[in-house]
Amino acid sequence: PEPPASKPLPKPVKPPATEETPVKGEAKPPNDEDDAASDTQTTPKAVPSSAPAVEVPSFRLDDNADQSRPSVPQIQTSAQTQTTMKPPSQPLSQTKMADSTLMPPPPPPQQSNPAKSSSLMPPPAPPRLRPIASQTTSAPSLAPGRYPPRPNNTTSSSSLRPPPSAAASLRAPPSSGLSSSTLAPTKVTKPSSSSKRAVLEPGYSPLDWAALTSNPNNKLRGENLPPTLIRVTPSMLKAQNGRKGMDAWTSYQGKVYNITPYLPFHPGGRGELLRGAGKDSGKLFFEIHPWVNWDAILGECLVGILVSENDESDNKLDAMD
Numbered sequence: 001p002e003p004p005a006s007k008p009l010p011k012p013v014k015p016p017a018t019e020e021t022p023v024k025g026e027a028k029p030p031n032d033e034d035d036a037a038s039d040t041q042t043t044p045k046a047v048p049s050s051a052p053a054v055e056v057p058s059f060r061l062d063d064n065a066d067q068s069r070p071s072v073p074q075i076q077t078s079a080q081t082q083t084t085m086k087p088p089s090q091p092l093s094q095t096k097m098a099d100s101t102l103m104p105p106p107p108p109p110q111q112s113n114p115a116k117s118s119s120l121m122p123p124p125a126p127p128r129l130r131p132i133a134s135q136t137t138s139a140p141s142l143a144p145g146r147y148p149p150r151p152n153n154t155t156s157s158s159s160l161r162p163p164p165s166a167a168a169s170l171r172a173p174p175s176s177g178l179s180s181s182t183l184a185p186t187k188v189t190k191p192s193s194s195s196k197r198a199v200l201e202p203g204y205s206p207l208d209w210a211a212l213t214s215n216p217n218n219k220l221r222g223e224n225l226p227p228t229l230i231r232v233t234p235s236m237l238k239a240q241n242g243r244k245g246m247d248a249w250t251s252y253q254g255k256v257y258n259i260t261p262y263l264p265f266h267p268g269g270r271g272e273l274l275r276g277a278g279k280d281s282g283k284l285f286f287e288i289h290p291w292v293n294w295d296a297i298l299g300e301c302l303v304g305i306l307v308s309e310n311d312e313s314d315n316k317l318d319a320m321d
């Protein structure tokens with residue numbers, strides 16, 4: 001395999017000295033000590049340059065067979081190879097090592113490979129572990145913050161539902177069957193399926209209600225009420241329960257509202273809304289949907305102010321026809 005090496009150089013004298021030198025550096029040997037290097041420079045230079053570590057093994061084989069002869073011209077090569085005989089085992093492993101590093105590992109370097117692979121394994125592992133740990137740690141911390149804070153009053157599934165929004169209000173009612181029949185709120189993962197949302201008739205969407213309330217001429221407070229707010233006693237409120245042609249009134253935070261016009265618009269259904277008819281709805285309201293802005297929806301339905309029973313005489317004539 002080495003034509004340059006095979007070229008015999010007229011340097012019989014040097015070999016002994018070179019025997020040791022090759023051991024030091026295989027690539028260098030011929031050039032270093034030669035006086036005649038000037039003559040032989042061409043060839044020796046060619047030798048080292050053309051003799052990489054890969055070529056060594058082939059010489060070893062030859063030398064093994066020819067070790068007995070210390071021929072001068074070839075001695076250099078043979079001597080080198082002889083000396084390299086010992087090293088070869090090492091250089092071989094080194095070369096294999098190098099190869100294994102460069103190439104997808106052959107079987108022999110397995111020792112080196114596993115070591116390398118093992119050495120390579122750890123680096124990826126730590127980064128993986130780190131992000132995972134960070135995720136695990138950060139995820140739970142993010143989870144609670146992900147949802148907007150809400151009052152803890154609600155124990156029903158409605159607490160799991162997302163807060164109302166314009167988009168949510170525009171959504172079509174999810175289910176038709178179990179809307180308002182069951183009152184007991186059960187813990188359910190799916191808010192939509194278990195929701196008590198009622199199926200609103202066409203024309204009774206939140207937007208429709210907003211359009212309706214935007215017009216003050218609609219008299220959402222009631223037909224026979226004065227334009228000004230009235231004082232409402234508990235007995236008056238109780239009488240306005242939505243039955244027998246009476247409007248349904250309810251009180252909330254000391255104010256009385258006529259909820260009759262809102263009944264077909266109430267997402268929870270008429271029945272749910274009527275649970276507060278003739279009495280205060282604050283508790284029910286907060287239990288179910290504390291995030292709902294009552295006044296924003298029923299502002300135009302404000303009848304008056306809830307007063308004590310003693311104040312009835314003053315306002316009754318004004319309030320009631």
Ligand code: HEM
Nearest residue numbers: 158164195196197267268272273275276281284288294297
């Ligand atoms: C006795 C009083 C009331 C009861 C028992 C009641 C009950 C309900 C129920 C069961 C729902 C369905 C909740 C769900 O889908 O999970 C609901 C939704 C709703 N109610 Fe009421 N409600 C009452 C009063 C009111 C009032 C006075 C208003 C308006 C001022 C109102 C506005 C709404 C709104 C906007 C929704 C939809 C909430 C959402 O989609 O997130 N409710 N209500």
